[in-house]
């Protein structure tokens with residue numbers, strides 16, 4: 001009887017309501033992607049590439065972020081290239097691996113992205129920061145159980161060194177020994193590790 005009450009209260013909890021709302025919003029966002037001419041995997045890849053720093057815009061990092069296989073991601077990237085939304089370049093760090101870039105046409109798609117509309121609505125509410133913190137904590141718990149990377153923002157990383165120099169690259173990554181710009185601070189990274 002006690003366990004029945006516990007499961008009843010869980011079914012009616014704010015947590016369950018929030019989880020169902022997240023599921024439904026995700027479904028509506030995916031419908032918006034289809035309406036704009038991209039399948040959800042293509043739209044998610046484009047969003048990722050616009051947010052990821054230069055160390056993380058690779059097919060392997062994208063596969064890790066999406067929890068997908070390299071083969072599936074390869075098909076997604078071919079489709080985005082054919083639509084003129086991304087380019088591939090040789091990685092300046094090693095000259096061999098590939099770095100992916102969103103083209104102006106890809107950025108144009110993201111300008112009308114339904115995710116941005118949702119973000120504006122959340123921002124207008126009274127608890128945007130608390131909501132983002134709670135969702136991030138939920139994501140990290142989810143990933144910890146399944147083994148995955150959080151892809152957090154660079155400035156939250158234990159390897160981020162603030163204000164090392166002036167100029168275009170005032171910050172520094174102690175892990176990769178690379179300079180970081182102010183724009184890099186808020187980009188997400190494959191290697192991000194909590195401090």
Ligand code: SF4
Pocket residue numbers: 053055153154155157158159160161172173174175176188189190191192193
């Ligand atoms: S400081 Fe951390 S998050 Fe930033 S580039 Fe280095 S490893 Fe990535």
